[in-house]
Each structure stands twice: as structure tokens, then as C-alpha cells.
Amino acid sequence: xxxxxxxxxxxxxxxxxxxxxxxxxxxxxxxxxxxxxxxxxxxxxxxxxxxxxxxxxxxxxxxxxxxxxxxxxxxxxxxxxxxxxxxxxxxxxxxxxxxxxxxxxxxxxxxxxxxxxxxxxxxxxxxxxxxxxxxxxxxxxxxxxxxxxxxxxxxxxxxxxxxxxxxxxxxxxxxxxxxxxxxxxxxxxxxxxxxxxxxxxxxxxxxxxxxxxxxxxxxxxxxxxxxxxxxxxxxxxxxxxxxxxxxxxxxxxxxxxxxxxxxxxxxxxxxxxxxxxxxxxxxxxxxxxxxxxxxxxxxxxxxxxxxxxxxxxxxxxxxxxxxxxxxxxxxxxxxxxxxxxxxxxxxxxxxxxxxxxxx
Numbered sequence: 001x002x003x004x005x006x007x008x009x010x011x012x013x014x015x016x017x018x019x020x021x022x023x024x025x026x027x028x029x030x031x032x033x034x035x036x037x038x039x040x041x042x043x044x045x046x047x048x049x050x051x052x053x054x055x056x057x058x059x060x061x062x063x064x065x066x067x068x069x070x071x072x073x074x075x076x077x078x079x080x081x082x083x084x085x086x087x088x089x090x091x092x093x094x095x096x097x098x099x100x101x102x103x104x105x106x107x108x109x110x111x112x113x114x115x116x117x118x119x120x121x122x123x124x125x126x127x128x129x130x131x132x133x134x135x136x137x138x139x140x141x142x143x144x145x146x147x148x149x150x151x152x153x154x155x156x157x158x159x160x161x162x163x164x165x166x167x168x169x170x171x172x173x174x175x176x177x178x179x180x181x182x183x184x185x186x187x188x189x190x191x192x193x194x195x196x197x198x199x200x201x202x203x204x205x206x207x208x209x210x211x212x213x214x215x216x217x218x219x220x221x222x223x224x225x226x227x228x229x230x231x232x233x234x235x236x237x238x239x240x241x242x243x244x245x246x247x248x249x250x251x252x253x254x255x256x257x258x259x260x261x262x263x264x265x266x267x268x269x270x271x272x273x274x275x276x277x278x279x280x281x282x283x284x285x286x287x288x289x290x291x292x293x294x295x296x297x298x299x300x301x302x303x304x305x306x307x308x309x310x311x312x313x314x315x316x317x318x319x320x321x322x323x324x325x326x327x328x329x330x331x332x333x334x335x336x337x338x339x340x341x342x343x344x345x346x347x348x349x350x351x352x353x354x355x356x357x358x359x
Contacts, residue, residue, distance in 0.1 A: 027044065070127075071098070141308060151289070181292075190290070215238035
């Protein structure tokens with residue numbers, strides 16, 4: 001590992017502290033080094049607050065002049081809720097800036113690098129780029145497509161079943177896996193299920209067991225609009241979106257109308273047009289969606305090529321018979337030879353969490 005990689009790794013670890021807090025802004029970490037010693041660190045804590053670069057400059061104090069800054073994302077160069085970080089870097093007298101990856105935001109996207117170079121600052125881009133892009137994969141995907149990044153979560157047995165024959169899937173995965181799911185819930189903008197999961201599991205879809213900075217938007221997909229508003233989810237605070245097939249009207253009870261939005265979507269594949277739904281969610285600023293639905297919703301997302309990340313929690317036992325993850329979609333899925341690449345595998349108690357990313 002080179003010196004640049006060593007310090008960038010620290011900046012990346014700092015950036016992770018902002019995950020779940022900064023949306024719709026990216027997660028950014030910064031480290032300032034002078035004469036082989038770290039003199040300042042910072043990370044973006046929350047939208048509207050100081051950016052990582054400014055926090056690191058303030059932390060470095062009098063040692064900042066002539067130093068090197070390591071930052072996980074290209075410094076922004078426009079006036080928003082905060083003044084340009086490029087301006088702060090130049091004013092501080094930093095002589096070299098090492099950047100993990102460019103910012104895909106069209107307001108930045110290379111402009112920050114150009115401004116720094118014109119001011120005489122030495123700039124290097126691409127150190128630990130893949131790691132930096134993974135941390136900000138929601139933000140990057142949203143900036144490039146205008147649609148949310150979709151994570152499909154599955155918990156299944158070693159022989160590939162997500163539930164028994166009756167549809168009961170409760171506690172296939174162990175305690176550590178459930179805690180990890182709650183942590184992920186706290187990082188995403190929205191959680192999505194289908195009507196079947198609403199009826200069968202009656203979930204609240206809130207992060208529990210871990211500290212969560214916010215409540216994600218809860219999305220329910222129901223092609224026929226048949227929704228029971230007595231379910232637990234409607235007794236919790238926070239925004240819910242119900243996506244229904246066009247022509248189906250919902251009579252939302254007055255007591256919860258302020259928290260419930262209904263989106264009508266064209267029908268498709270015996271369900272609704274999920275691609276259109278994602279576009280509508282993107283217009284609402286939703287950058288990431290965790291899908292915790294059953295086989296029908298999971299299969300529909302795959303068929304429409306909307307899954308960006310696949311998270312599979314393997315539990316160490318067999319069922320022998322039961323419900324498969326994509327039951328009823330085998331022929332359609334075979335036609336879609338979309339490939340995923342293995343990103344990581346993590347042991348969680350006796351379970352294994354395997355993460356795949358779309359190529």
C-alpha cells in the first residue's frame with residue numbers, strides 16, 4: 001500500500017460515518033497530511049452542515065499551508081447550502097489534493113479539478129476509486145440516471161427457499177443478519193414491499209435494534225389497489241407511498257392522509273410498470289430503495305432490469321420444500337442473462353451475507 005492509498009483509506013473510513021445522514025448529499029471524508037503526519041481530518045455529517053474539506057481545514061489550523069489533502073470525492077465548485085470547497089482549499093494554501101473519484105453531479109464533474117489546477121494546486125485523481133464509488137453508489141447512480149439505486153434483499157436457506165410452503169418466512173435468518181438489515185434500512189431513502197408481504201408479515205419496515213438517523217419512505221406496490229389500512233405500517237409516523245395500477249382508486253382514511261401518497265402506474269407483466277415507478281421516485285429525490293418484498297416483486301424487478309445490488313443472507317439449514325425467491329419467473333429470467341459480480345461475503349453469526357453488484 002502506497003502512502004497515498006494509506007491516507008485515502010483513512011478518508012474513506014471517515015466518509016462512512018456520514019452514511020445514512022447526508023442524503024441527498026454524498027458521503028465524503030477528508031484527511032490533511034503535512035511532513036508525513038496527519039494534521040487535520042473531517043467528514044460531511046449532515047446535509048446543510050460543513051463539508052468534509054472545510055472541517056479538515058479547520059482541524060488542521062496553522063498546519064494547513066503547504067499540506068496535502070486526501071478527499072474521497074471531487075471538491076464542489078459552486079454555491080449551494082455551503083460555499084465552494086475549492087475556494088476554501090485554495091485560500092488555505094494547500095499545495096496538493098488527492099481525489100478518489102470525480103463528482104458526477106453536472107454542477108461539478110471535473111470543474112472542481114480544473115479550478116484547483118488553474119490556481120496552481122497539484123491534483124491527482126483515482127486513488128482507491130472503486131472503494132470510493134461503492135460508498136457513494138446511491139448518489140452516483142442517481143446523478144447518472146435520475147432513478148434510485150435498487151437493492152434486492154433475500155433471506156434464504158441453503159437449499160434456496162425464502163419461506164415454507166405456507167409462506168411463513170419469519171426468522172429464516174439469525175439475529176446478526178436481522179441487525180444488519182436494520183442498519184441498511186437506516187442508510188437507504190426508501191424501503192419497498194408488495195401487497196403480499198404487507199398481508200403476510202404485517203411489517204412496520206422501520207430500522208430497529210440500531211441507531212438510525214431518519215425514517216425511510218415506505219413503499220407498497222399493489223397492482224389492484226387492495227390495501228388494508230389497519231396494518232401496522234399505517235400506525236407509524238413517516239411518509240408512505242402506495243403504487244397502484246392505473247384506474248384503481250384508493251380511499252385513504254383522513255387520519256393518515258398527510259403521510260400517504262398514492263401513485264398510479266400503468267400495468268405491466270400482471271403487475272405495474274416498475275421502471276416508471278422508479279422514474280417517479282427519482283423525481284421525488286429518492287436515491288436508494290431497499291426491496292424486501294416476496295418472489296413476485298423480486299422477479300418483476302429482475303425482469304425489468306432494475307436491480308443494481310443483490311444481498312443474499314444464507315441461513316445454515318434446509319427446508320426441503322417451500323417458496324423460491326423467483327417462483328413463476330423461471331422462463332422469463334432465463335431470457336434475461338444479466339450478470340452480477342461478487343463484491344463481498346460477510347459472516348454474520350451463523351449466517352453468510354453475500355453481496356453482488358450489477359456489472
